[in-house]
Amino acid sequence: MSEHEGLVSAYASDAERDAEVSVRPKRLAEFIAQHRVRDQLDLLLRGAMGRGAPPDHILLSGPPGLGKTTLANIVAAELGSSIRVTSGPAIERSGDLAAILTSLAEGDVLFIDEIHRIAKPAEELLYSAMEDFRVDVVVGKGPGATAIPLDVEPFTLVGATTRSGLLTGPMRDRFGFVAHLDFYSPADLETLLHRSARILGVPITDDGATEVAGRSRGTPRIANRLLRRVRDFAEVRADGVVNRENARAALAVYDVDERGLDRLDRAVLTALVDSFRGGPVGLSTLAVAVGEQPDTVEEVCEPFLVRAGLLARTPRGRVATEAAWHHLGRTPPTGTFGAAPPATPDLFSAET
Numbered sequence: 222m223s224e225h226e227g228l229v230s231a232y233a234s235d236a237e238r239d240a241e242v243s244v245r246p247k248r249l250a251e252f253i254a255q256h257r258v259r260d261q262l263d264l265l266l267r268g269a270m271g272r273g274a275p276p277d278h279i280l281l282s283g284p285p286g287l288g289k290t291t292l293a294n295i296v297a298a299e300l301g302s303s304i305r306v307t308s309g310p311a312i313e314r315s316g317d318l319a320a321i322l323t324s325l326a327e328g329d330v331l332f333i334d335e336i337h338r339i340a341k342p343a344e345e346l347l348y349s350a351m352e353d354f355r356v357d358v359v360v361g362k363g364p365g366a367t368a369i370p371l372d373v374e375p376f377t378l379v380g381a382t383t384r385s386g387l388l389t390g391p392m393r394d395r396f397g398f399v400a401h402l403d404f405y406s407p408a409d410l411e412t413l414l415h416r417s418a419r420i421l422g423v424p425i426t427d428d429g430a431t432e433v434a435g436r437s438r439g440t441p442r443i444a445n446r447l448l449r450r451v452r453d454f455a456e457v458r459a460d461g462v463v464n465r466e467n468a469r470a471a472l473a474v475y476d477v478d479e480r481g482l483d484r485l486d487r488a489v490l491t492a493l494v495d496s497f498r499g500g501p502v503g504l505s506t507l508a509v510a511v512g513e514q515p516d517t518v519e520e521v522c523e524p525f526l527v528r529a530g531l532l533a534r535t536p537r538g539r540v541a542t543e544a545a546w547h548h549l550g551r552t553p554p555t556g557t558f559g560a561a562p563p564a565t566p567d568l569f570s571a572e573t
């Protein structure tokens with residue numbers, strides 16, 4: 222996790238992935254919410270097991286931290302198979318992928334995270350492995366190069382992507398089952414928090430779970446992370462219980478407000494409202510106003526602020542919604558919303 226991504230980032234550092242292992246559900250029945258995906262996967266896996274054949278290849282898409290890696294491991298566990306884990310960026314040469322594919326045993330699960338980032342030659346090799354359980358490994362260069370066909374044991378590929386739109390058509394077509402994971406409701410996150418707290422041996426009250434769930438941006442990874450931070454606070458400065466009072470006090474220390482906005486999210490909204498009368502204002506100008514890179518504002522803050530209904534992207538620039546004014550405790554100007562507000566020129570670039 223980089224510094225500006227902070228406590229409410231949906232991405233995990235390597236160290237955090239280790240911390241996550243203990244609370245990761247191992248079987249489908251333990252996987253909370255996402256009922257439609259769970260039900261569909263259950264049918265797919267049971268059907269395949271009944272026939273004694275590996276299930277179709279599975280594509281899991283959705284924002285980070287919603288459970289794609291967890292589901293890939295669950296697929297292998299339910300099938301009683303081994304899982305091999307790699308990622309699109311880790312496969313630099315098609316030879317790397319050929320080595321993995323030809324070492325798979327029958328029925329293995331191959332999990333490729335960030336599959337949209339796989340290099341083109343490796344992607345093409347994957348097509349024949351997925352479809353015909355065969356790969357052609359090219360030996361030599363130039364006119365003397367020869368393709369040696371190698372068999373691959375029947376396996377199931379589980380691909381995960383945060384950007385399904387970036388997958389090529391041929392790649393997408395080779396998955397027999399595509400599941401999209403949605404953000405979790407606060408009620409589902411409360412259930413998840415009770416489960417995690419039980420595993421971690423942390424006492425948690427219902428109002429404590431409600432308080433943490435409301436600040437978790439619909440994302441299990443963030444919910445589990447906030448739980449660990451509130452646990453620290455409760456153990457060090459209070460009675461050890463994750464209750465509403467301790468959750469509020471702990472998350473105030475970490476600058477996470479009651480809707481899950483952190484310092485940077487609030488700085489963006491505050492700049493929009495106070496310095497630009499709510500906008501519209503161009504991305505670069507907004508980024509300079511909060512002392513951040515435009516990419517950070519665009520990729521780290523905006524997706525959540527837009528989803529939370531606090532910021533809108535318009536052709537003329539970023540606009541604070543009425544809800545944003547209220548969230549900051551300001552009175553919105555009357556008659557602005559719905560009408561086209563006057564543009565604040567972007568001083569730094571032509572884009573919005």
Ligand SMILES: Nc1ncnc2c1ncn2[C@@H]1O[C@H](COP(=O)(O)OP(=O)(O)OP(=O)(O)O)[C@@H](O)[C@H]1O
Pocket residue numbers: 231232233241242244245246251252253254255284285286287288289290291292334381383413441442445
């Ligand atoms: N439905 C769920 N029930 C219980 N815990 C969950 C669920 N979904 C995710 N988690 C927990 O959230 C954490 C993040 O999940 P996971 O690593 O599977 O997300 P991901 O979508 O693969 O993220 P990334 O794309 O960043 O790899 C894990 O520790 C996991 O325990």
